Amino acid sequence: MRIIVLVLLTVSAQSLLHSPLLRRFGPLDVGKRSSSSAIFNFQGVQFYGEITVGTPGQKIPALFDTGSYDTWMPATSYCSTISCHSGGYQSGDSSTSAVTTDPFEVLYLSSSVSGNYVKDTISIGSLHSVQPIAMGVVQGKSGFPSQHAFDGLVGMGPNSSVLHSLLDLAVSDATGERRMFSMYLSDDTSGSLTLGGYDETHLAGDNSSQLVWLESYSTNSAWALPYWILPSAAIEFGGEKLSSAAVVVDSGSSFIIGPQS
Template identity: 30%
Template sequence: MMKLLLLLSLVALSQCLVSKIYLRKGKSLRKSLKEHGLLEYYLKHNPYNLASKYFPTLAGRVSSEPLENYMDMEYFGTISIGTPAQEFTVLFDTGSSNLWVPSVYCSSEACTNHKRFNPADSSTFESTNDSLSIQYGTGSMTGFLGYDTVTVGSIRITNQIFGLSETEPGDFFYYTPFDGILGLAFPSIASSGATPVFDNMMSQDLVSKDLFSVYLSNDDKSGSFVMFGGIDQSYVSGGLTWIPLSAETYWQITMDSVSTSEKVLACASSCQAIIDTGTSLLAGPSSAIADIQSALGADSNGEISCDSISSMPDIIFKLNGKAFPVPASSYILESDGSCILAFEGMNLPTESGDLWILGDIFIHDYYVVFDRANNRVGLSPLS
């Protein structure tokens, strides 16, 4: 009863704030709630989402999923699968397309310290005879596919196909703070032809707009989220720059160059890049990364003097004719008195050449909108 009363209070307050503050002063609901000491609860228990079963008229088709910031390197949130719900933490990954979680049939050590899905405990689970095998840049899994109800934020997706791992070789997934992965890229790269979660959100008319947006906090701060079906306008005060996709596989775009304000460092004649929430660093062809390290005065391992950070230039990624700078404070990682460039050599061949990966180091500085309706990506600088 107390929770319901608190929800009623939050709903009433948020309606009041929207009508009296947002419309008058242009202040976001998030900022207004923060001023009233209610932001943390609102983000965790969005009243429009939790109260929808009590107040159906409040149920919208925009849902914000809070993400936990793990050392500025990985961002994950909680979803549920099955009836009754079994909860899992998953990495929301724009660089892959499958949803999978560990299962009770998994024999790998990586599954012993993570939550495991038990099909026998779900009345809505439907098994298949289809196998699943996924190889990531780090780590891999094998298993089988099944169907069940999946809930992400306030969005309930029925008959969602997902993977149940049986093996997770090596030790990579043993040490990850999340249980599984929820891919947000295109169906064309989904293993075993599985329909991605966001495609089912769209086809089942569960989102108001066929897009989602991402904010990844930096400096161990909280507040990260992925918003399905909407854009938080308080993060786009400087407007959005739209970049058309060059392929409907990953969220792939054409990059004009990588440079400082004085000279081009790599990708001089344009290249292909992807914006990937599932990759921590900035990655590119090994030879190009070596050139960047050399130009910035780092050694072959990317190590650099911490004393030089203040004098280091911005690295500018030119996309669709516009410059998107990343400052040294973002692309240099400091730990225990040592500093290293957040660039990683990785050869990821495609028909259009080796891909660059603009991972979390890039996304920290921009609010990103992934627009499936128009096959484009929107970027807005964060202050």
């Protein structure tokens, strides 16, 4: 089992929100951040959960991605042309939606999505945004895995002046100064996303001393996208210890990716 804890800013003693994550296995023939064709042949692991958008709520299965910022979901009209796990999102069915003509486009390394921006409320578990949040309504996408269990994506990367994380806005609406979230990635079929801290029930004897805290920071990559960075991580493979290097913590990627020697 694995627990990933990321501290965004300061932490206060507010109540925690827990949202279930489901685990899905499937071959990835295209990875959004993969640059080597050999990587595509590995078994992929996707952790996704359910978000609710609009009023009344429209439920969308979404991937929680610490490696990107934008949040998006497919339009209902687009789902009528492709295979979706949900009915997609229909802005006309939500009394809190504000449709814009602003184009929405996100380019990943090997995939992309496009459509238009909409502003609407969103819920993750019991946490509900007070103000509408700008999100993308996707009318087209390419390069994504042929087998996946999610329709949308929640960007959970660190804050910047260009892109706004859904997590920052939602937590700010609900609890003000809390800037911590964690993911429990179980070897079983389910895990959990905790907004506002970490779930001590996943620690033996509720002992927080079992946690290993690592310094992290955010930076802009070569593609001008912010990532969570661990400044020094050591990897051992096949009995061989590799040199320590800075690594990206990316819950949207299924693989450990590194440069060739």
